[in-house]
Amino acid sequence: MDSFLKSSVGKKLVVSISGLFLIMFLAIHLTINLFLLAGPQAYNMAVHFMDTNLAVRITKPVLAVGFLLHISYSAILAISNIGNCRQKYAVVDQSKTSSWSSRNMFLLGSLIFIFLVLHLSNYWYKMNFGEMNYVDYEGIKIQDAFSLVTAKFVVWWYVLIYVAGAVLLGLHLLHGFQSAFQTLGLYNKIWRRRLSIIGIAYSLIITAGFSVIPVFFLLDAVLC
Amino acid sequence: MSKLQSKIPEGILADKWQNHKDSVKLVNPVSRSSLDIIVVGTGLSGASAASTLAELGYNVKAFCFHDSPRRAHSVAAQGGINAAKNYKNDGDSVYRLFIDIIKGGDYRAREANVYRAAEISNQSIDHLVAAGVPFTREYSGYPDNISFGGVQVSRTFYAQGQTGQQCLLGAYSGLNRQIAQGRVIMYNRRDMLELVVVDGQARGIITRNLVNGEIERHSAHAVVLATGGYGTIYYLSTLAVGSNATAVWAAHRKGALFSNPGFMQIHPTSIPQLNEYQGKLILMSESLRNDGRIWVPRTKGDKRHPDEIKEEERDYYLERRYPAFGNLVPRDVASRAAKERCDAGYGAGDSGQSVYLDFSKAIEKQGRKVIEKKYRNLFEMYEKITGVNPFNEPMRIYPAGHYTMGGLWVDYNLMTTIPGLFAIGESNFSDHGANRLGAGSLMQCAGDGYFILPVTIGDYLAGEIKTPRLHTDTREFEKAEKAAREKLLRLVAVNGRQTVTSFHKRLGRIMWDMCGMVRNEENLKKAMKMIKELKEMFWRDVRVPGTVNELNQELEKAVKVADFFDLGFLMCQDALDRKESCGAHFREESQTSDGEAQRIDSDFSYVACWEYRGDGEKHDLNKEELRFENVKMQKRSYK
Amino acid sequence: MFMDFLDWTQLFNMEINLRIWRQKDADNQGGFVDYYLRNVAEEMSFLEMLDFLNRTLIENGDEPVAFEHDCREGICGSCSMYINGRPNGPVDNVTTCELRMTSFRNGDSIVIEPWRAKSFPVIKDLVVDRSAFDKIIQAGGFISVNAGTAPGANSISISKRISEEAFDAAECIGCGACVAACKNSSAMLFVSAKVSHLALLPQGQSEARNRARSMVEKMEELGFGSCSNTGACEIECPRGISLTHIARLNREFLKDSLKS
Missing domain, CATH: 3.50.50.60 (FAD/NAD(P)-binding domain)
Structure with missing residues (x-):
């Protein structure tokens, strides 16, 4: 294992597996978030379910580890690569040979990380450590996450930050999705096309899904 | 002996x-x-x-x-x-x-x-x-x-x-x-x-x-x-x-x-020369002749596009001359036949120095897919270089020096x-x-x-086994090193005006024209004289920029070309000595009435082995007689 | 063959501006030098254009530009130039010698640089040292069979599909365009081509996994970067070696790690 992680291929495998894990998490996250559109009760119940479900509770620390591994190993790889181009070319024209996002994964990742810090301090921290209001649904008292979330989405620049975050995430996934499979070796000529299409579709869904929620509440606030 | x-x-x-x-x-x-x-x-x-x-x-x-x-x-x-x-x-x-x-x-x-x-x-x-x-x-x-x-x-x-x-x-x-x-x-x-x-x-x-x-x-x-x-x-x-x-x-x-x-083997299927600055000729595999048919126009100087030249106006000269082997005759035969047609004025293309290699019939018979499978790499390579897709238009080919x-x-x-x-x-x-x-x-x-x-x-x-590992600080090594060093220094010291490549091109032309696909006594003698003169001019007026103590590609070329004068001279001497036609060596003086090579086993059934006698000296000829005990020496015929 | 009977002056009508990296040797700093070249023919290959430049330079008493080339038909892998921001110029999947002046227009500016990577130090002008590739092959890019021990050539049947895939990988000419194209100067496409070629064939399978690991380790030791799957290498590779071979390399590597 030691020598496995010494090699870049091993490190990339860590990034890939943790990345795929995060991709799965994003799908669940989005699903829960979409309950926001169905009203306060639906969303709060969903959040409550996530808070109390044993499987989810067990997964949470794993998720945290996943984040840490993904970020730290990406950073290690990116930093070690910086040293490899001893002298840069005077003229570089890579636009025709590779996608922008594939060349800028670390930049995208870093921006997403900044967004993540903001996001966690806004919601996750408050939900877990902050003062929360409670609502009563048929005798069960649960946290009013809905109000906490939607309260922010009436501020236009907050919405803008969240939409930007969703776009960055989409761009990151655009390359990350298929790259993860490539690194795992689950990749041949036929699946390559398929995975690339699935990857594009998935990125679009994530970006659209996470954007539509804040925009919806902003419009709701502005128009009503 | x-x-x-x-x-x-x-x-x-x-x-x-x-x-x-x-x-x-x-x-x-x-x-x-x-x-x-x-x-x-x-x-x-x-x-x-x-x-x-x-x-x-x-x-x-x-x-x-x-x-x-x-x-x-x-x-x-x-x-x-x-x-x-x-x-x-x-x-x-x-x-x-x-x-x-x-x-x-x-x-x-x-x-x-x-x-x-x-x-x-x-x-x-x-x-x-x-x-x-x-x-x-x-x-x-x-x-x-x-x-x-x-x-x-x-x-x-x-x-x-x-x-x-x-x-x-x-x-x-x-x-x-x-x-x-x-x-x-x-x-x-x-x-x-x-x-x-x-x-x-x-x-x-x-x-x-x-x-x-x-x-x-x-x-x-x-x-x-x-x-x-x-x-x-x-x-x-x-x-x-x-x-x-x-x-x-x-x-x-x-x-x-x-x-x-x-x-010297001349390969029949190379892409013809495209311009004066061309550095080398590109081979198209001989396997193409398995499915391609070689032809030239029936009319002299016909410069029409190959598509406009109708079937009956085409001369499939290999199939005509060699019905048994057709397009698959050996390299020397195919090369000479192409040269013969081009020299006679029937060559294809602007230069008249090429013949067509046509796949239309094979595509028609076997289908595009089969041909693609067999020759994809080669067709792509041809298209990259000439801009012509062999699926739509016949290739143009011409013989080129290939193998020694x-x-x-x-x-x-x-x-x-x-x-x-x-x-x-x-x-x-x-x-x-x-x-x-x-x-x-x-x-x-x-x-x-x-x-x-x-x-x-x-x-x-x-x-x-008993010889110990040799030291390199002996007189022989010293002498050889000195000779090598002096030659390099001499090349740089000439400091003339003409590039190495220009000499190489001139030498190449002499060799190709007079000691190439077809040779005769007069030309070979002329070539030897010209090579001698060119060599003298080389040592008088070549320009090798740079020094001997660095990566110097011109010096590398010069070392190569300097030897080529002597080797070219020897090639001519050898071709002159062999007054028969055999294999790739075709002496005009030794051909049959229908223009095929005439081998003379009684006089030339030997390996010519040349002995170096010193710079500028003529080589001595030694002969290794060839004895054929297991094959009957036949006339090579592909008719 | 020597077509001097044509009127060449009509054909030689391009004018181009060249900016070429000149460097005396590995120990000296290099820099760009500009050249203006007239009477370039569209029919020339890119290297013939440089031959032409060199002739002009020599005749004017200057030092010609050193560059590597040999077969000039796209198979030996010697030629190696970074042209206008791309390895081997603006055309996908070609070597420099296969590049022709028809890909440029009259009046164009062309910037020519050597491959640049920590593991490919410049020796002179456009010539770089690619011996690192040999060292990677030495780390395991072979089948350990001595002459004389081989069984009959038809003793094993290898399906056409597998053998063709192995061939596709084996096509690598070791030119280094993949490294030159890679933003990380990674040699993964090169390594994977050899690993994949030998892993696909039954003859190479007994050493396959160890091979993947040791070749990757050697690659990293020599200072090549890691793979970001951008795919630029695949588009610049003169032989169009597919990225899927890198996937196979990863798989072999993973298999080896799981076993040990």
Whole structure:
């Protein structure tokens, strides 16, 4: 294992597996978030379910580890690569040979990380450590996450930050999705096309899904 | 004749090699590790020899002028490699392959060597497959074979259009395995400038480090030259631009006889010259002739687009002249026929110096898909270069200098006339007579390197076990180094006005026009005079910029071209001596009434072996008479 | 063959501006030098254009530009130039020698640089040292079979599909365009081509996994970067070696790690 992680291929495998894990998490996250559109009760119940479900509770620390591994190993790889181009070319024209996002994964990742810090301090921290209001649904008292979330989405620049975050995430996934499979070796000529299409579709869904929620509440606030 | 002992083993032809292997002296494994061998050139023959000798336990030092052994010109052999496996069950055998090579070479090769080459071809294929060479396979999963180069059986193994590249990489990977184990020390970017002979035996070489210009001495118990051919003497040829005769010529100057230098194969299917600045000609594999039909317009100077020339207005001259073999006649015949048509004014294209190679009928008959499968690489390559897609329009082709059948004289053990100096692959003269059969080059290189030399060199080295490792601070090394250094300095010191390339181009033109596909006494004599003059002008007015102590590509070229004057002169001398037509060597004075080559066995059934007598001196001719006991010498006829 | 009977002056009508990296040797700093070249023919290959430049330079008493080339038909892998921001110029999947002046227009500016990577140090002008590739092959890019031990060539059947895939990988010419194209100077396409070629064939399978690991380790030791799967290498590779071979390399590597 030691020598496995010494090699870049091993490190990339860590990034890939943790990345795929995060991709799965994003799908669940989005699903829960979409309950926001169905009203306060639906969303709060969903959040409550996530808070109390044993499987989810067990997964949470794993998720945290996943984040840490993904970020730290990406950073290690990116930093070690910086040293490899001893002298840069005077003229570089890579636009025709590779996608922008594939060349800028670390930049995208870093921006997403900044967004993540903001996001966690806004919601996750408050939900877990902050003062929360409670609502009563048929005798069960649960946290009013809905109000906490939607309260922010009436501020236009907050919405803008969240939409930007969703776009960055989409761009990151655009390359990350298929790259993860490539690194795992689950990749041949036929699946390559398929995975690339699935990857594009998935990125679009994530970006659209996470954007539509804040925009919806902003419009709701502005128009009503 | 004492110089030329061919050492052909006794016994019947089919048993000679086995008998020889049973009787050669062996070197025991312990002693091998105290014997050093230098291998110069790491193409298919050199790399396979170096790795095999290292496997046996010898200390090997290998040299190449490229940045890596993988770049040797073996990569460019497109078509295939012959072996008498008879996988197609079409009646092939070692004997038939032997006959085809002998006959293809127009009875100017040594029977025993050729038979051995045919015999060993099977082992070579086995080894190359085991080494990971991805030969093209049939749907059954077994190696596919095609018919190649005017033979009537399918015995050619191939790896799409890159057989040479794949075979070389097989040998290269084996070589690297030995380098990794420390059994071979690889010296990249080295040009061999001198051979060191001590007491009549080859004991080392002088090289130039092409990166920093350092002159280096290397000693060994035996030296193997695997330096390929010198078709670049024509300036434009299908050879890699860097190919040279420097090493073999250095050996020749030290006493190794040079055989049949005039036997130069002209390949019929090269892309014609496109412009004046062209640096080389690009080969289109001969396998294209399996499905392509060659034609020119019936009318002189017809400059219409090929599509506009109707079927009845086309002259399929090979099919017309040679109904039995048609487009598949051997290379020399196809080349001369193309030249004949073009010289007579029927050539295609603006220049009139090309003929059409047309696939329309094959596409119609077999379907585009099948043709695509067979020739995709080649068609793409042609389109990249000419902008014409062979699916829509016939290719244009013209003959080009290609392969040197001649080379250093070697005996049955592949040893030259200098004891301890061996020559393998294209650099020797031994297997192809006056004309090489298609897919025979890789076959010979692999056979020489993997299976012949490793056995025969032992016979020599068995006598060297007691010779300690040689020091390089001896008088002989010093003298050789001095000679090498002085020559380089002389080249730079000329400081004239004309580029090396301009001399090379002029020399190439003389050689191509007068010592190319067609030769005659008058032209050859004229050529010799012109070469002499050109050489004098070269040493008076060449410009080699830079110094000798740095990477200096112009100096590298100059070293090559300086030798080419002498070699070109010798080629002409050889062609002049051989007043017959045979194989690739066509003397206008010796032809039949219908313009076919006329061989004269009674007078010329020999290998011409030339002896160096000093700079500017005429060479002495020695003859090795060829005896044919197992084949009947027939007139080569493809009609 | 020598077509000097044509009126060449009509054809030689391009004018181009060249900016070429000149460097005396490995120890000296290099820099760009501008050249203005007239009478270039569209029919020339890119290297013939440089031959033409060099002739002009020599005749004017200057030092010619050093560059590597040999077979000039796209198979030896010697030529190696970074042209206008891309390895081997603006055309996908070609070597420099296969590049032709028809890909440029009259009046164009062309910037020519050597491959640039930590593991490919410049030796002179456009010549770089690619011996690191040989060292990677030495780390395991072979099948350990001695001459004389091989079984019959048809003793194993290898399906056409597998053998063709192996061939596709084996096509690598070791030119280094993949490294030159890669933003990380990674040699993964090169390594994977050899690993994949030998892993696909039954002959190479017994050493396959160890091979993947040791070749990757050697690659990293030599200072090549890691793979980001951008795919630029595949588009610049003169032989169009597919990225899927890198996937196979990863798989072999993973298999080896799981076993040990």
